[in-house]
Amino acid sequence: MEKTPENAAVCPVCPHACRLKEGQRGFCQARVCRDGKIVSESYGRLTSIALDPIEKKPLSDFMPGTTVLSVGSYGCNLRCPFCQNWQISQTGEGGVPWKEVSPIELVASAQRLREEGPFVSGIAYTYNEPLVSWEYVRDTGVLAHQAGLKNILVSNGCANEPIIRELAPLIDAANIDLKGSNQKFYDNCAGDFATVQKTIEILAATPTCHLEVTTLIVPGMNDKDEDVESIAKWLSEIPTEGDPITLHITRFFPRWHMNTDEPTPVETVYHLADVAKNYLDRVRCGNV
Numbered sequence: 001m002e003k004t005p006e007n008a009a010v011c012p013v014c015p016h017a018c019r020l021k022e023g024q025r026g027f028c029q030a031r032v033c034r035d036g037k038i039v040s041e042s043y044g045r046l047t048s049i050a051l052d053p054i055e056k057k058p059l060s061d062f063m064p065g066t067t068v069l070s071v072g073s074y075g076c077n078l079r080c081p082f083c084q085n086w087q088i089s090q091t092g093e094g095g096v097p098w099k100e101v102s103p104i105e106l107v108a109s110a111q112r113l114r115e116e117g118p119f120v121s122g123i124a125y126t127y128n129e130p131l132v133s134w135e136y137v138r139d140t141g142v143l144a145h146q147a148g149l150k151n152i153l154v155s156n157g158c159a160n161e162p163i164i165r166e167l168a169p170l171i172d173a174a175n176i177d178l179k180g181s182n183q184k185f186y187d188n189c190a191g192d193f194a195t196v197q198k199t200i201e202i203l204a205a206t207p208t209c210h211l212e213v214t215t216l217i218v219p220g221m222n223d224k225d226e227d228v229e230s231i232a233k234w235l236s237e238i239p240t241e242g243d244p245i246t247l248h249i250t251r252f253f254p255r256w257h258m259n260t261d262e263p264t265p266v267e268t269v270y271h272l273a274d275v276a277k278n279y280l281d282r283v284r285c286g287n288v
Contacts, residue, residue, distance in 0.1 A: 011038045013134065014077045014159050015192040027190075028132040029092035030075025040133040045098040046106075047088045048072040048127045051113065057124055057154050060284050061246050062173040062210045067118045068152055069110045072127025073136075074098065078156050079190040080179065081257035082218050089128040090256070103140035107147050114149075122150025122172065131159040134167060141170035157199035158191050164202045173210040174203050175248070180215075180222045181230040188221070200238065200245075207241040214248040214286070217264045217272060225275050232276035232283075249273045250286035 008019040011026050018026035020033035030042035052070045054063055074096050076089035083089055088096050101109075106123065114120040123144050125137045130153060141151040150172040157164075157176040176199060180186060183193040203211045215231055217223050228249065235245050249272050252264045266288050276283045 009033050009036055009038045012160060013132065013163055015195050016077055016190075025092060026077075028075045028077040028129070029090075030073065030128075030132040040135050041093060042073040042075055042098075042133045043136045044100050044102055045073050045093065046071050046101045047074050047096050047098045049101075051118070051120070052124065054121065054124075054152070057126065057152060057175050058214065058248050058250075058284070058286055059152065059173055059175055059210075059212055060248070061212065061243060061282060062152075063121045063150070066121035068122050068124040068150075069106075069113060069120055070124040070126050071101075071106065072125075072130070073133055074128055075132045076129035076156070077132055077158055077191075078129065081188065082216070082221075082252060082261075083256045084216075084253075085127055086256040103136065103143050106140055107143040107149065110144070110149055111147055120149070122152055124152040124154060126152075126154035129156055129158075131155050131157075131163065131167075134159065134163050138167060138170065141167070145170065155199075156191065157196040159199065160195065161198055161202065164199050168202055168206040168209060171203065171206070171209050173212070175212045175214055176200055176203065178213050178215050178231055178235075181227050181234075185222055197234075200235075204238045204240045204245060210243050211240070212246040212248060214250055216250045216252050217269055218252045218258070219262060219264055219268075223264065223268055223272070225272070228272040228275045229278070232279040236279040244282055245280065246282035246284060247276050247280050248284045248286045249276060251288050253287065 008021045011018045016027045032041040153171045153174040186193040
């Protein structure tokens with residue numbers, strides 16, 4: 001743990017590298033400085049839990065037809081003005097009700113559901129940004145594998161390389177949001193484009209991880225042919241150790257700070273999917 005001259009601890013999780021003094025929370029609102037160390041305040045604090053079709057994550061080419069136990073907490077290290085889950089991702093511990101669920105309890109719940117109802121293939125870490133509490137994903141993931149369950153990560157991918165490399169062997173399938181094709185777009189979201197690219201490259205190179213990528217098409221921001229062409233071309237050039245990468249081209253609906261905007265025209269989504277198909281074999285359309 002690095003200490004700054006101002007006697008503050010530096011969070012190692014993402015490029016924001018928040019420098020926090022005792023009791024201060026980071027940009028993500030989920031990590032806090034306690035006893036001179038930065039820890040996950042949101043560890044095990046679940047705001048959302050549901051049984052979902054795996055296709056809803058979205059994962060179209062990994063164990064289709066199965067169900068996953070989806071869980072989320074609070075906090076996020078991005079500020080996308082079009083955030084679809086802003087009620088939980090853009091708040092801290094006092095902004096939304098939560099229930100503490102330990103990794104042991106969560107895995108036991110998934111096992112019980114698998115025995116009682118529809119086939120539950122695994123646990124999905126989703127809804128808010130799960131990597132701001134990556135330790136919970138790690139600890140639950142180890143127990144999930146011991147129980148024969150799959151681990152599914154749905155993330156913005158904006159976490160530092162050591163975090164991704166530690167988690168990668170535990171992740172059986174991931175869907176990473178690639179929000180735009182350059183840093184200029186990520187400046188709108190307080191993110192780091194190169195960090196997300198690195199996350200995608202690491203997961204693609206992990207033989208045990210099936211990887212899919214989602215790009216939300218936001219009118220006026222990333223809806224030009226060249227935007228999607230750049231993304232699809234780059235994805236097509238990434239070496240993979242497993243299945244080919246699937247790209248989801250997804251329709252935007254008004255949310256959060258962009259709640260008065262118009263949804264993406266359906267024809268735009270289909271057209272941009274066709275653009276992506278010039279480079280990728282697996283392209284899906286979402287929210288249409």
